[in-house]
Amino acid sequence: MKLEIKSIPYGRQTITDADIEAVVTVLKSDFLTQGPAIAEFEKKFAEYVGAKYAVALANGTAALHLCAMALDVDSTTRVITTPITFAASANCVRYCGGEVHFADIDPETFLLDINKVRALLEKHPKGYFKGIIPVDFAGNAVNLEAYRKLADEFGCWIIEDACHAPGGYFMDSNSKEQKCGNGNFADLAIFSFHPVKHIATGEGGMITTNNKDLYDKLNLLRTHGITKDASKYKNSPDEVSQGGWYYEMQELGYNYRLTDFQAALGTSQLTRADKNLERRRTLAKQYDAAFKDSEVVTPSSINGNAYHLYVIQVEDRLGLYNHLRANNIFAQVHYVPCHLMPYYKQFGFKKGDFPMAEAYYDKCLSIPMYHSLSDEDQAYVIETIKNFKS
Numbered sequence: 112m113k114l115e116i117k118s119i120p121y122g123r124q125t126i127t128d129a130d131i132e133a134v135v136t137v138l139k140s141d142f143l144t145q146g147p148a149i150a151e152f153e154k155k156f157a158e159y160v161g162a163k164y165a166v167a168l169a170n171g172t173a174a175l176h177l178c179a180m181a182l183d184v185d186s187t188t189r190v191i192t193t194p195i196t197f198a199a200s201a202n203c204v205r206y207c208g209g210e211v212h213f214a215d216i217d218p219e220t221f222l223l224d225i226n227k228v229r230a231l232l233e234k235h236p237k238g239y240f241k242g243i244i245p246v247d248f249a250g251n252a253v254n255l256e257a258y259r260k261l262a263d264e265f266g267c268w269i270i271e272d273a274c275h276a277p278g279g280y281f282m283d284s285n286s287k288e289q290k291c292g293n294g295n296f297a298d299l300a301i302f303s304f305h306p307v308k309h310i311a312t313g314e315g316g317m318i319t320t321n322n323k324d325l326y327d328k329l330n331l332l333r334t335h336g337i338t339k340d341a342s343k344y345k346n347s348p349d350e351v352s353q354g355g356w357y358y359e360m361q362e363l364g365y366n367y368r369l370t371d372f373q374a375a376l377g378t379s380q381l382t383r384a385d386k387n388l389e390r391r392r393t394l395a396k397q398y399d400a401a402f403k404d405s406e407v408v409t410p411s412s413i414n415g416n417a418y419h420l421y422v423i424q425v426e427d428r429l430g431l432y433n434h435l436r437a438n439n440i441f442a443q444v445h446y447v448p449c450h451l452m453p454y455y456k457q458f459g460f461k462k463g464d465f466p467m468a469e470a471y472y473d474k475c476l477s478i479p480m481y482h483s484l485s486d487e488d489q490a491y492v493i494e495t496i497k498n499f500k501s
């Protein structure tokens with residue numbers, strides 16, 4: 112008899128038979144990359160988040176890089192983001208040679224604090240900063256209506272890093288739900304389909320936008336800056352060949368394409384997105400209730416949270432982390448603050464710069480949160496946490 116010791120990670124994907132069938136169908140077709148499955152995934156994903164356009168990409172980091180390129184980030188560009196995010200949110204500015212600035216988080220929501228961003232913007236002449244990259248951290252939607260007003264006041268663009276929040280939303284000033292990535296306020300939004308995220312394609316990413324010019328630019332940059340659209344050719348008519356082989360490379364782009372079989376997997380996963388999101392919200396409610404009168408600080412439950420992560424805060428975080436590991440529960444910390452990474456410290460950032468972010472980091476722990484987490488396994492997680500004595 113084999114003894115199964117189950118381990119429970121903080122997040123994981125599920126692949127169904129229908130997912131596998133969708134991938135196999137594409138593998139047997141004529142296109143393995145940039146075929147009809149990409150166009151379908153883009154269309155369905157744009158519909159899902161309520162945006163006009165979507166561009167599928169190799170991963171979320173490539174999506175961020177192309178956003179920065181499309182918004183003309185260069186060595187003169189200063190951009191503000193949050194220290195509590197995956198490094199890629201900031202790195203995309205560096206890929207284009209720009210300067211990263213951080214503002215502190217709101218200790219209630221863990222999101223980039225708009226008042227701190229305003230204070231930073233007001234410290235400098237208008238035009239000093241060119242962009243803001245707010246992150247829908249842990250699945251909590253940033254109030255982008257407020258950010259849009261602020262950004263317009265200071266002539267900034269907005270990239271919404273919505274990797275944690277497909278299906279999430281905030282309530283606007285007219286009490287209307289505004290879905291993450293719907294393009295109504297941010298210039299561009301990005302998503303990731305890494306296996307720990309809501310929708311998994313192995314690696315994968317998406318940019319959504321309502322801006323046609325940016326959309327066209329992103330399409331060009333995704334494939335080496337090459338176009339085969341005759342209406343867009345820049346060479347003079349006598350240089351443009353009538354031959355079917357002709358194409359033009361107009362910008363220095365990359366190969367950031369997603370494959371067709373990954374797109375088919377994404378489309379198949381997307382059909383379950385709402386159901387899975389509901390499950391995440393149910394799990395969150397169950398955690399909220401379980402820890403209500405304990406020393407475990409639960410995240411503030413805000414309408415529209417997509418619950419990519421469920422982040423608790425505890426005094427003895429290392430002790431609890433090790434206790435959980437010893438019981439086959441693999442919690443995680445999101446994130447070591449970006450400004451304390453050796454790479455960012457070279458620009459002068461140091462401990463003490465962002466007290467809220469650092470206080471959050473000292474106590475935060477992401478406990479298991481994924482749609483296939485069973486009630487039994489969640490009960491085991493809760494019991495194991497409650498049994499911990501530091």
Ligand SMILES: *Cc1c(COP(=O)(O)O)cnc(C)c1O
Nearest residue numbers: 170171172197199274303304305
């Ligand atoms: C996952 C993630 C990314 C990067 O996405 P990849 O697909 O892994 O490149 C960027 N930002 C945030 C907030 C993420 O969680």
